[in-house]
Amino acid sequence: MSSTDLLALCRRLLDVDVTPLNWHPGHAGTRVLRAATAEHGEVIVKPHRSPQRHTQEVNAYRTWVPTLGDRAPRLLAAADDPPAIIITAVPGIPLRHRTLDSEAGQGAYRQAGRLLRTFHAAGPPRLEPDWTAWLAQRTEYWIHQAADRITSRFRAEVRAHMRALQDLGPLPAVPCHLDFMPRNMIHSDDGILRLIDFEHSRYDLPARDLVRLTTRIWPHRPDLRHSFLDEYGQPSTLDREVLEHCAHLDALTAWAVQPPDDRR
Structure with a gap:
């Protein structure tokens, strides 16, 4: 959707007198509009790159996100054609862009643990x-996408971990964010943390929401891990097994979307 399309959509669904404020880069080359409205204050107009992402985010906002209260945006309007949503804007910047001292960083991760615990409890386990x-099964798709970016040895390792994961099943699934990283945690000037970007959200294994934190953030900052788990809760032995297996899947997907210049 073009900038003009997003503005027109906001005027049609929400406020004819909306004022565009600025534009932000979105997923996969999309653009997101931030605008001012008379009734709802600042809002975000977000287009979706596929009907699936649209359906998932609208469902999350209508069913699970309300459990977070004011720690997440509110859904104001949704359109299926073109697929897009309008949500309230939340104050702050992504946590990944904040420079915090140890105490403030630990406080932010305690809030993150509380938010994820609440989100995982927003629907009954299935x-x-x-x-x-x-x-x-999905792993085979990513193996095909990765092609010769990965070696046959790594391919075999991933498949072995997926077989081991399947041997653990069936396991209970809960509402998951599935992109639970500091870029989607908005940290305000008063230290409040809020969660955004629910287009990947669906029922899944809860430990999957911990994979990227475990492999990308916490090895360098174990204090943040302790702070997060103080609120979220300690992973069980089974959770740790799922984490280990799914870390290999996450590494595979990272290679699959890279240019074919390297091999693992």
């Missing part, structure tokens, strides 16, 4: 479908 089997 055993069907068997997500371990689904993830094992």
Whole structure:
């Protein structure tokens, strides 16, 4: 959607007198509009790159995000054609861009643990479908996408971990964010943390929301891990097994979207 299209959509669905403020880069080359409205203050107009992402984010905002209260945006309007949503803007900047001292950083991660614990409890656990089997099948898609960016040895390692994951199933699935990283945690000037970007959200294995924090953030900052888990709760032995197996899937997907210049 063009900038003009986003502005026209906001005027059609929400406020004819909306004032555009600025534009932000979105997913996969999309642009997001930040605008001012008379009734709702500043809002975000976000287009979706696919109907699936649109359906997932609208569903999350209508069913699970309200449990977060004022720690997440509110859905104001949604359009299926073109697929887009309008949500309230939240104050602050992504946590990844904040320079915080140790105490403030630990406080932010305690809030993050509390937010994720609340989100995971926003719907009843489900055993069907068997997500371990689904993830094992989905792995073959990513192996195909990665092509010769990965070695045959790494390919075999990933498949072995997916077989081991499937042997653990079926496991209970809960509402998951599935992009739970500091770029989607908005930290305000008064230290409040809010969660955004729910287009990947769906039922899945809860430990998957910890994979990227475990492999990309916490090895360098174990204090943040301790602070997060103080609020979220300690992973069980089974959670740690799922984390180990899914870390290999996450590494695979990272290679699959890279230019074909390297091999693992």
